[in-house]
Amino acid sequence: MSIKIYNTFTGNKEEFKPVEEGRAKLYVCGVTVYDHCHIGHARSAIVFDVIYRYLKAKGLDVVFVKNFTDIDDKILKKANTEGVPWKEVGEKYIRSFKEDMGALNILTPTYEPRATEHIDDMIRLVETLLDKGHAYRVDDDVYFSVESFVGYGRLSNRSLDEMMAGARVDVDDRKRNPLDFALWKGSKEGEPYWETSFGKGRPGWHIECSVMSTKYLGSPFDIHGGGKDLVFPHHENERAQSEAATGVRFVNYWVHNGFVNIEKEKMSKSLGNFLLIKDFMKEYHPEVLRLFFLSTHYRNPVDYTDKSIEDTNNALQRLYYTLERAREAGKGKEASAAPFRAARELEEKFYEAMDDDFNTALALSSVFELSKMVNRMVDEHDESRVPRILYARDVLVTLAQGIGLLLDDVDAFSEKERTRHLSRMGLDAASIEGMIEERVQARKNKDYKKSDEIRDTLAQKGILLQDSPKGTEWRIKSGVTTKGEDR
RNA sequence: GGCGGCAUAGCCAAGUGGUAAGGCAGCGGUCUGCAAAACCGUUAUUCUCCGGUUCAAAUCCGGAUGCCGCCUCCA
Numbered sequence: 001m002s003i004k005i006y007n008t009f010t011g012n013k014e015e016f017k018p019v020e021e022g023r024a025k026l027y028v029c030g031v032t033v034y035d036h037c038h039i040g041h042a043r044s045a046i047v048f049d050v051i052y053r054y055l056k057a058k059g060l061d062v063v064f065v066k067n068f069t070d071i072d073d074k075i076l077k078k079a080n081t082e083g084v085p086w087k088e089v090g091e092k093y094i095r096s097f098k099e100d101m102g103a104l105n106i107l108t109p110t111y112e113p114r115a116t117e118h119i120d121d122m123i124r125l126v127e128t129l130l131d132k133g134h135a136y137r138v139d140d141d142v143y144f145s146v147e148s149f150v151g152y153g154r155l156s157n158r159s160l161d162e163m164m165a166g167a168r169v170d171v172d173d174r175k176r177n178p179l180d181f182a183l184w185k186g187s188k189e190g191e192p193y194w195e196t197s198f199g200k201g202r203p204g205w206h207i208e209c210s211v212m213s214t215k216y217l218g219s220p221f222d223i224h225g226g227g228k229d230l231v232f233p234h235h236e237n238e239r240a241q242s243e244a245a246t247g248v249r250f251v252n253y254w255v256h257n258g259f260v261n262i263e264k265e266k267m268s269k270s271l272g273n274f275l276l277i278k279d280f281m282k283e284y285h286p287e288v289l290r291l292f293f294l295s296t297h298y299r300n301p302v303d304y305t306d307k308s309i310e311d312t313n314n315a316l317q318r319l320y321y322t323l324e325r326a327r328e329a330g331k332g333k334e335a336s337a338a339p340f341r342a343a344r345e346l347e348e349k350f351y352e353a354m355d356d357d358f359n360t361a362l363a364l365s366s367v368f369e370l371s372k373m374v375n376r377m378v379d380e381h382d383e384s385r386v387p388r389i390l391y392a393r394d395v396l397v398t399l400a401q402g403i404g405l406l407l408d409d410v411d412a413f414s415e416k417e418r419t420r421h422l423s424r425m426g427l428d429a430a431s432i433e434g435m436i437e438e439r440v441q442a443r444k445n446k447d448y449k450k451s452d453e454i455r456d457t458l459a460q461k462g463i464l465l466q467d468s469p470k471g472t473e474w475r476i477k478s479g480v481t482t483k484g485e486d487r
Numbered sequence: 488g489g490c491g492g493c494a495u496a497g498c499c500a501a502g503u504g505g506u507a508a509g510g511c512a513g514c515g516g517u518c519u520g521c522a523a524a525a526c527c528g529u530u531a532u533u534c535u536c537c538g539g540u541u542c543a544a545a546u547c548c549g550g551a552u553g554c555c556g557c558c559u560c561c562a
Contacts, residue, residue, distance in 0.1 A: 227562030
C-alpha cells in the first residue's frame with residue numbers, strides 16, 4: 001500500500017509519489033549549534049527519524065539530509081560571552097548534539113552538511129538572485145524582495161497584505177518591503193566574514209537551507225521537514241528564494257511536527273522551563289521519550305508532564321518485561337517461530353496506520369496488543385504454545401524496532417533501570433541483595449512477618465520484589481524518587 | 488487585528504459518515520503464605536454546548552464557548 005503524507009503546503013493528506021521512482025529525498029532543518037538540545041529538538045529528531053526509518057522499511061532508497069547551522073548571530077553571541085572562538089562553540093555543540101542523537105537512537109542522516117562548508121554555494125545563489133532582480137543591496141546587506149516572488153505567503157497561507165497588517169513587523173526604512181529578509185549580512189567589526197562581489201559579510205539564516213537541500217537532493221526534492229514554527233518565516237523564505245532562483249518547484253511535500261509544551265506552558269528560556277535531553281536521560285531511559293512522543297500524532301502539540309512520563313515509563317517497562325517473559329517461556333525448548341493469523345492481522349494494522357501519515361499512536365496499539373497476546377500465551381504454560389509465543393514476540397519486536405523502540409537488550413534495559421534508580425536513591429545493589437537473602441531465609445522459616453517487613457522497607461525505596469518458583473527477583477517501581485517532595 | 492489548530496473516560500491519546508483503538512490509573516477475579524508481575528472481567532449508550540444535513544454524525548455544515556499556536560529568533 002502506498003504512503004499518505006499530510007502536506008502543509010496544500011493542507012491535505014496526499015499520496016506520496018517520489019520524484020524518482022524508488023527513492024525518497026528528505027531534508028530536515030537541523031539545529032543552530034549554540035547550546036545543548038532540549039526535548040523539543042528531540043521530538044523533531046524522533047519524528048523524522050521514524051519517517052526516515054519507515055520510508056527505508058518500505059523499500060525506498062532514502063537520501064536524508066540534516067544540516068547544522070554553525071554560523072549565526074546566536075553562535076557569535078555565545079562565543080563573545082564565553083570568550084571562545086565562534087568555531088569552537090559550533091564544534092562543542094555539534095558534539096553534544098551527536099551524543100544526544102546517539103543515545104536516542106536517531107539514525108545518522110546520509111549527509112550532515114554544515115553551513116560554513118557551503119558558503120561559496122550561498123554566495124552564488126545570492127548572486128543569481130541579484131542578477132534576476134529578486135534581491136537588492138542596501139549598504140553591505142542583501143535583501144530578498146518578497147514582492148518580486150508571486151507566490152510569497154502560499155506555504156504559510158497568508159498574503160502580503162495580511163502580514164503587513166500584523167503590527168509586529170520590524171520596520172526598516174532601508175527595506176523596500178518590511179517583510180524583505182536578509183540573504184546576506186554585512187559583517188560588523190570583529191565578526192567573521194567572507195569576501196564576495198557584493199561585499200564582506202556572512203549569510204542570512206534562510207539561504208543555507210536552500211543551498212544545502214538542493215545541492216544534495218536537487219530540485220524539486222520530495223520532503224522538507226521541520227518544526228511547525230519554521231513554516232513562517234524560515235520555510236516560506238527558503239521556498240521563495242529557491243524557486244525565484246531556479247524557476248522550478250522547490251519541494252513537493254512539506255512536513256511539520258507539532259510543539260512540546262511543559263506542564264501546559266510553551267517551553268522557553270525566558271520561562272525557564274527548558275528540559276535538556278541530557279537531563280531527561282539522567283532520569284529515564286531514552287526510549288521513554290521516544291515512546292512518549294510517538295504516542296501522540298506528530299502534528300499535534302504534546303504536553304510534557306511528570307505524570308505522562310511516568311505513565312510512559314510504565315508502559316515501556318511492560319513491553320520489555322513481555323520480551324523477558326517470552327524469552328523465559330522459550331528457554332531450553334526446541335521450537336521455531338510459527339506464524340498465525342491473529343498476530344499477522346496486528347502486523348497489518350500497524351503498517352496501515354503507518355502508511356496513513358505516519359500514525360504512530362495508532363500503530364502502537366498493535367504493539368501493545370501483541371504484548372498482551374504474548375503474555376496471555378505465556379500464562380497458559382502450555383509448551384505447544386511456544387512457537388506462537390516466539391512468533392508474536394518476533395512480530396512485536398520487528399514492529400517496535402521499525403519505529404526505533406525496543407532496540408535495547410532486555411537484560412541491559414533492566415540493568416539500566418536498576419543502576420539509574422540505585423544511584424538516584426543512593427543505594428547499592430549488594431545491600432539490597434543482602435536484604436533479599438535475609439527475606440528468603442525468613443520465608444523458608446515461614447516468618448512472614450519479618451519477610452513482609454523487609455519487603456515493605458524495600459518498597460519504600462522503590463524496590464519491588466517478585467517471588468517466583470525460580471526465586472526472588474527485584475525491579476524498579478516507578479514513581480519513587482528522592483525528589484518526590486518537590487513534585 | 489490577520490491566519491491556523493484543538494476540545495473524546497479519572498489522566499494521556501487514536502478514530503474524520505456506519506455505531507467509541509491503545510496506554511496509565513482504579514475496581515472485581517485468577518495466581519500467591521500475603522503480595523508483586525501477568526492474564527480475565529470492568530470503567531465514555533457517548534465524543535464542549537446549541538442548531539442543521541443524512542437512513543446513519545465524535546466525524547459534514549452553521550453558530551456559541553473555552554484553550555492553544557503562528558504572524559518576531561525558535562524544533
